[in-house]
Amino acid sequence: MSSFFTVPGAQKKRKRPAAPDAPKKRVAAASKSSAKSAKSARPAAAKQAASTTTKRRAERDDDDESISGSDSDDDESITSASDATSDSDKDSDNEGETAAEKRLRLAERYLDNVREHVDEIGFDAAEIDRDLIAERLQEDVAESKGKVYRQLASELAFGSASQTLFRSNTNSVTSIAACAPYVYTTTKDLFLHKWRIQDLPQHQYPQTTKRKPKKPPAPPKKRPELEMWIKGNAAKQQDKDYKRHSGRILAVAASSDGKFVVTGGQDKKIIVYDAETLKPLRVFTQHRDAVTGLAFRRGTNQLYSCSKDRTVKVFSLDELAYVETLFGHQDEVLDIDALAQERCISVGARDRTARLWKVAEETQLVFRGGAVDKKPHPGVNPRSLLHEGSMDRVAMIDDELFVTGSDNGSIALWSVAKKKPVFIQPLAHGLDPPLAPEAASAEAHPDPKAIPAPLPRWITALKTIPYSDVILSGSWDGHVRIWKLSEDKKRIDLVGTLGGSPEDQPSENGDDQPNNGTPKAQRPRPIHGVINDIAVFERGDRGQDGICIVAAVAKDHRLGRWTVNKGNGVRNGGVVFEVPKVPKSLTNGAHKEGEEGGDVNGADED
Template identity: 60%
Template sequence: MSSFFTTSGAQKKRKRAVTTSDSPKKRLAPSSTPKPPAKSRPASNKTIERDESISGSDLESDVSGDEILDQESDDAASDESENEGETAAEKRLRLAQRYLEKTRQEVDDFGFDAEEIDRDLLAERLQEDVAESKGKIYRRLASELDFAKADHTQFRWNSNTVTGVAVCPPYAYTTTKDGFLTKWKLQDLPKDQWPQTTRKKPRKPPAPPKRKPERIRYSRSDPKKAKDKMFKGHTGGILTVKASQDGKFVVTGGTDKRLVVHDAETLTPLRAFTQHRDAVTGLAFRRGTNQLFSSSKDRTVKVWSLDELAYVETLFGHQDEIVDVDALAQERCVSVGARDRTARYWKVPEESQLVFRGGEKKTSKNVPAGSAAHEGSMDRVAMIDDDLFVTGSDNGALALWGTHRKKAIHVVPYAHGIEPPLKLSEVSAEANPDPKVIPAPQPRGITALRTVPYSDVILTGSWDSCVRVWRLSEDKKKIEPVGILGSSVDPAASEEGASLINRSAVVDNQTEVAEGGASSSIVRGIVNDIALFERGDRGKDGLCVVIVTGKEMRLGRWKTMKEGRCGAMVFEVPRFPKQQKKMTTEESNGEVVMSEDED
């Protein structure tokens, strides 16, 4: 047995450094010879105190240092020979590893793994990003949004027809036929806007005040500069507007054949392009970029790069004026050619196009005999994802198209119903006119169309005093009705998909209601355009929809409404409250079972 007299001087010196010296270098020096148990216990008081502080503060454990000491004393017979020569740092590491192992075993017993939950959330987010990069639909929002309880606020500035609207949160931009471009600041919702719950009982915060959007600034076209080629602004009415996602540019197109790029902050015109030979009717930004597509009555689609403020190329193919265009993330776009009754899917890098022909006559049992059902003009288009898009026509048909099929996948006839029949006295001035002179009831055309990109939500507008909500079926082969924006009417669908004819009842010449008693006074006027954006991260706080209305259509005056109103409306669509899941534990046969109770 080793003793003080037989131990070498170097070992004596190291032992004195461990017991008396506070130098970290000497304390952490490795020991090659085991220490006697009788001598090491009194000399490790400071080490034990230091270990107690680690287990109580650094490890944030509810296991005290005394419990660790007692546990080690119980296992001293088995561990003493292995741990005699360890330093203070090695002992702290061993205790930390033991605590982590114990915690891991407790977590495994209850079946809860935070790492696995984080991994699942990350995997879901990555799946969404991959789906968006591939251009596929990946979200089902129609069942998560409460469109019937959408709060609405009206706002207006001048009394001219509003033709277009664009949004770039928190701002909205509107245009009018008399050449005004106006910038508005939308309402910022409070953080506790949507229903929340506590452990005690559900609690719903009060609704936010219906504050009207604030007008920030405006710019106006100057007809006197029509002959000035150096003028950077508009010289006539404005028909369409779009804002870039980065908030730098606002682009407008008008009847003066000009495409004007404005600074989004000040609305100062940066440059006016005059390559189009007729009125500019539609604009669409490529998602996430400053590449722009424009459509015109000159039967062309032009491509622009706003980063360089330069013209890129022209796409030819339509046989009639192009009235609308839309695009998503890929370098492709879809346009509709009015009375050539075609939708064209342009693949810009490949310099090719796909042609989709409409104009087929659709009949329905709910339609009165002799009513006009032929598609005369394709007026609106919106992309759902990079393979699916929808079109709206003057005969009220809402059609779903896919890039792998030339014919429409599904058609909803008379999506907004038909006009009431004219009175006999309005048709003829004779004393006893023949009832046959009354023309067949005409359908309400689709004047506005918008989708939430890469989701199943579709919004349409007409002059039936409402904005209708539709969804894409799970098999992506049908369009199903959801409801009316801001109204609790239940649009029960027929087998054809969503024929709303049998639910339109005439009250008088000015006012109509649908079955169920809901008034049609939500929207006053012809809906000329729709813009929307999702509030919060990926729409967790709902959907904001902005529509613009007028007494006449944006491209003409063949349909007017004397009772209409020229202005705009903001709809705040909340999400349905999430079902709160309570985790309860039940012990069965000595095992812990996790069960879920849904409120």
């Protein structure tokens, strides 16, 4: 039996010339000389392999000259070998670096990208290197940690906001969602509307440092344009294959990438639409009761929904699939919100709890409300300071802070580190006017004690600008209130209002002087009706051109008719507020600190 050692030499397999071993990766303690030898070994090995290939080609040509095309094939192989050699040289440069050198190289590449992006603004290089790049790095780190990093409240000129009204000519508007430049509204009579918001005028500041830049023109007074709409049919409740709503639409959400729009309604359906055409793509029927809230995870297509069936459900719209159900609430879940992390927060109405759902960890944190404000309020009937009965609204500030709104008119600030509110702002939107004696009792001369105390206005809408100190709230007092989170993150303070209040109405004698003495031309128009929802998006890069706030206004509450606003001025639709930035002083002194544009309040169109 033959073996390798007994086979004749002519039959043995020809061995190729041994190539030098590949250089090993350099560790942290390696010297620079070893790195240079590793780099020089690769070209030497490539040259030896190329010369060997050339010799073999010559031998094949001598043995068989009848084969055609062999020269061109070998040329291509040599070319590819040289290309591979050059690529290997680049790889070897990166392979020889330490972990610290790699971090430095990636950091330099990141700074180059940031510098190219910031350079488009047009400031000088010194200011870019000193201020803008450092600010952008701080913001990126803070956003990755999920904490507040932008102090926007002091940078926004709420007193110079423009106000534009648009009507839907439908029943009450229940919800609103924004994905710039579009906003989507839903109504109780089964409409889904797609509106296009006006574009701000384009303005460019000169790159020279001597000329004074012109003030940007005011936004044109123009209503949003209704691009398209889709309507359901209430008569199709028994049709399981019907891909539209057959009950009141109570919630709407839009994905940040502009691909999907999702609605939820009283018919227990969640319908996913193509955002461009409003074509229904998928209908989810996992909920067993009315869907009251929808929220997208920030920057993704993961969807969270809440319902009156006391559950929170998770969906993935990339696969158009249902994921899981979260249990815990003891009453109907009325609102939900989410940010970048894989978690969401919901409020459970009369169970008076807010629950933070950590989806990945499959855990939840419970925050219990129902606190009574024991501080004295001069001029307020103690009976008006009701115990919190229902927790209706929630909005996340960052991954550690959130706010809730209740039917007793209070806004509570919460921290994930505490089970009780950090701060409570009572009567955030004031009290309703007291009832007339004849309306409160059928007696000719009723006892004053029989007249009920004025009730607080509910918090019917609550919204934040994520990772900033701006909080927006709405009710039926005629305006949107803007609150600022304090620097120590332990309280909220009122910094401004948008829209007029009922006290701004003209006096009863018919003159142009409202009840508070302010001329009609100098006061903002009041918002007639209930503010059921608020949407907000930033103008320009990271809000450099201000923010746009859109409020959904209706004659009654989105979930019922506990409060009905009647009158000629009450309309179903929305109000758009364009809030500009406060101009900052530039290094050349072109702007003065606090310089603002003209007041364009009262610019709405009826």
